[in-house]
Amino acid sequence: MTSFTDIVWDDTVLPFQLDRADVRGRIARLDGVLEDVLRQHDYPALVEGLVAEVALLTALIGQTMKLRWKLSLQVRGKGPVRILATDYYAPAEEGAPARLRAWASYDAERLNENAADPFAEIGEGYLAVLIDQGEGTLPYQGMTPLDGGSLAHCAETYFAQSEQLPTRFQLAFGRSTEPGQGEHWRAGGVMLQMMPASPVAAREGSGEGGLLRHSDILSGAADEDWTRANVLLDTVEEMELTGPSVGLTNLLVRLFNEEEPRIFDAQKVEFGCTCSEDRVRTSLSIYSAKDIRHMTTAEGTVTADCQFCGAHYVFDPLSLGFEAVKNPDGSPKEADDA
Known part of the structure; x- marks a missing residue:
């Protein structure tokens, strides 16, 4: 257990x-990791x-993931903001930081940058939660429609x-200006959840479309x-959530002291992306030489960009796919390897 001592609570x-x-x-509370995601x-x-x-949201939900598990949130809508995607990689070992990455896809021509309601720019769609427990297991996926006015x-x-x-x-998030620092993004939030052992009072939902509300689940x-x-x-207050003047333990005591x-x-969180040249090659290994030719640019290369970190990869098309005739280093493939 962690004692109530002074800790640097960012990220x-x-x-x-x-x-x-x-x-x-x-x-x-997210600070540097959020800046790394957005930059x-x-x-x-x-x-x-x-x-x-x-x-x-991903950081708050992901903290419960077991070692080496992966949590992904995907928001897909029919509005100008088409995709919001995040990945949370649980620590590889005890004491290590978790890793978080995120990206968005949007239609700049349709986007109303001055919209009073950012959530409405996503439009009709769904939120998907995916949990990958590792090799040899089937990923879990759950979905819910977008409603209620916020992603939260x-x-x-x-x-x-x-x-x-x-x-x-x-939740609270936005640009912050602190003494000695330039303007940067900060975010903070609290997640509350009843313990799983709590009694269930009903299974039928009273919410829109038959969705459950807390009053459908709890009683007494x-x-x-x-x-x-x-x-x-x-x-x-929002400033209490984003900090940095109020530590998380101090905020917890202020809010819930009477609740013991x-x-x-x-758990520390840092920005982390898992993309690599090998991973891109593996993802392209299912394609034939004909498919690879369709992906080849006028310059005679195949390129790939990571949506999360912006990494740019350039490949020799002859080294890609299951019919590749070259090794990644450019040397000819031996007959036994082809």
Whole structure:
């Protein structure tokens, strides 16, 4: 367990439990990792905000992933903002940082950069949650429609519908100016969730389209505990969430002191991309020589760009696909290797 001591909380997720309310949760604050995610691209401010929101959600949800698991969130819509995608790589070993990456695809001609409601720029669509537990397992995928006015509300609906766990997110993000530093992105948030052992009162949803709400799941003392924890969370201010003047442990005590908060080991998060030349070659290994020729540019090369980190790869087309006649280093393939 982590003690209530002074810790540098930027790019950190702190898990906790409210023993009196039978509620668990996480507090996260992203600073440098969010800057690293966004500096890879020249997004409009509206798109940057949506990327910041989905990255923060991913960090809060991803903290529960076991070692070497991967969590992905994908938001796909029919509006100008077509795709928001994130990957959270759980630590490879105890004590190591988790890695986070994110990107967005949007139609610049259709995008209203001054829209009062950024969420509306995504339009009709869905939020998908994917969990990859590693080699030899089948990835899990759950989906929920986009509604409720925010990505945070969509994530709450996902947990209520897919896992029947009442869940609440309170997020804040934006550009910050601090003494001695230039303007940069910061984000902070709290996630509350009832413990899985809480009693289930109903299976039929009273929300739009039959979706579950927390009132469909909880009853009696559990409902009272959940309501009380949410009332306390409603008192949090945006500046408290994003920091940096208020530490996460101090914020936890201010919000939930009467609920007997208990904290656990904090998880550091850093920007990390898994793209590589070998991975791109592997993804192209299923294509024939004819397919590769269709991918070849006028300059006689095949190129690939990583959407997450912006890495640019250039290949000799004769070294790609299952009919390749050259090795990656340019040497001829031996007959036994072809």
